[in-house]
Amino acid sequence: MKVERVDLIVVRMSLVSPFETSNTRHSELEKLILKVYTPDGTAYSECVAGSLPLYSPETIGTSKDILRNNILPLLKGKDIRGPDEYLKVVAPIKGHPMAKAAMENALWILQAIKDGESLAMKIGGEKKSIASGVSIGIQEHTEELIEMIDSYLDKGYQRIKIKIKPENDIRVLEEVRKHFPHISLMVDANNAYSLLDIAILKVMDNYDLLMIEQPLAYDDLVDHATLGTQVKTPICLDESIASPSSARSAIALNACQIINIKQGRVGGLLEAKKVYDIAVRFNKGIWCGGMLETGIGRAVNLAFASLQDFNYPSDISASARYWERDIIDTEFMLNTDGTIDVPTGPGLGVEINEKILNRFVLGRETILL
Ligand code: OSB
Ligand code: MG
Numbered sequence: 001m002k003v004e005r006v007d008l009i010v011v012r013m014s015l016v017s018p019f020e021t022s023n024t025r026h027s028e029l030e031k032l033i034l035k036v037y038t039p040d041g042t043a044y045s046e047c048v049a050g051s052l053p054l055y056s057p058e059t060i061g062t063s064k065d066i067l068r069n070n071i072l073p074l075l076k077g078k079d080i081r082g083p084d085e086y087l088k089v090v091a092p093i094k095g096h097p098m099a100k101a102a103m104e105n106a107l108w109i110l111q112a113i114k115d116g117e118s119l120a121m122k123i124g125g126e127k128k129s130i131a132s133g134v135s136i137g138i139q140e141h142t143e144e145l146i147e148m149i150d151s152y153l154d155k156g157y158q159r160i161k162i163k164i165k166p167e168n169d170i171r172v173l174e175e176v177r178k179h180f181p182h183i184s185l186m187v188d189a190n191n192a193y194s195l196l197d198i199a200i201l202k203v204m205d206n207y208d209l210l211m212i213e214q215p216l217a218y219d220d221l222v223d224h225a226t227l228g229t230q231v232k233t234p235i236c237l238d239e240s241i242a243s244p245s246s247a248r249s250a251i252a253l254n255a256c257q258i259i260n261i262k263q264g265r266v267g268g269l270l271e272a273k274k275v276y277d278i279a280v281r282f283n284k285g286i287w288c289g290g291m292l293e294t295g296i297g298r299a300v301n302l303a304f305a306s307l308q309d310f311n312y313p314s315d316i317s318a319s320a321r322y323w324e325r326d327i328i329d330t331e332f333m334l335n336t337d338g339t340i341d342v343p344t345g346p347g348l349g350v351e352i353n354e355k356i357l358n359r360f361v362l363g364r365e366t367i368l369l
Pocket of ligand 2: 188189214238239260329
């Protein structure tokens with residue numbers, strides 16, 4: 001595949017309801033979309049970086065910069081045989097997994113289209129549908145949270161994840177468990193605690209949580225390992241797993257029992273498959289995380305989540321949970337058994353609506369290779 005041109009398109013889109021975590025609150029999100037041109041065809045892909053470095057060090061700005069000045073120049077004039085070769089070509093560039101993943105995803109998609117296969121097939125995914133969970137942001141009033149949980153349970157989601165932060169944790173869990181004593185429930189702290197909070201974290205053992213996701217700092221495997229000796233609730237890592245090698249470190253240190261794998265966070269589908277393989281080999285729990293992607297990125301996540309050995313519900317919810325208007329026309333629906341079907345058409349298997357996409361554009365930069 002010869003990449004001849006890439007458009008870096010920044011869009012702003014409105015969420016159906018504001019999303020609050022321990023460190024951000026958004027009712028709109030900016031997204032970086034790539035349109036990649038080759039002589040064989042074009043493909044869209046999505047970069048999962050946010051506009052601010054609050055989830056990881058990367059941003060839309062750094063991703064554009066690294067793509068324009070470092071990744072794309074390395075592809076110039078080369079016939080890249082596939083994601084494997086692509087990773088070797090960009091290997092000298094340290095870090096920036098989200099920027100690398102955005103381009104890698106496009107190459108997978110182009111390859112899948114060329115071979116007339118779905119992306120899921122291309123990466124070896126076998127599941128026809130995936131177990132779906134929903135991630136709910138921090139709510140100002142717990143009654144609202146209870147109502148939201150109730151309505152998501154009604155729709156059939158297989159597990160509920162709620163965001164927590166200090167002051168918004170035990171009190172909330174107490175209420176939620178009072179209303180829903182037996183549901184599959186987990187929490188995500190997005191780094192909001194430290195080992196100084198060990199007393200609070202221990203109290204969370206009383207709420208029969210499926211897991212606690214990323215309680216401590218994004219780069220602190222050692223403290224997560226220490227925490228694991230003090231609490232019974234399984235620890236799941238998200239932000240801390242930035243690559244296959246950090247997955248190996250986390251496992252060697254016994255820093256987690258479960259890994260939330262986000263292909264964008266670890267540098268693309270090939271790297272994500274390595275994390276998956278490592279986790280499977282060491283009997284760790286695994287599920288596919290999300291970054292409030294547009295339909296483009298969510299189609300990639302669905303393909304990834306179709307790998308056989310994912311053993312917890314993933315953060316891949318129905319389209320209706322995310323955008324007022326998505327930039328794909330295909331709607332992902334929640335089946336009554338709480339699953340979502342994996343697209344089967346060639347490539348992403350979804351229809352991108354360029355008219356709608358153009359309506360959301362904040363800026364577009366064309367790079368000719
Ligand atoms: O921490 O898992 C997270 C969304 C954006 C950034 C980080 C996270 C999340 C979510 C939502 O929890 C997952 C989704 O449904 O896309
Ligand atoms: Mg998380």
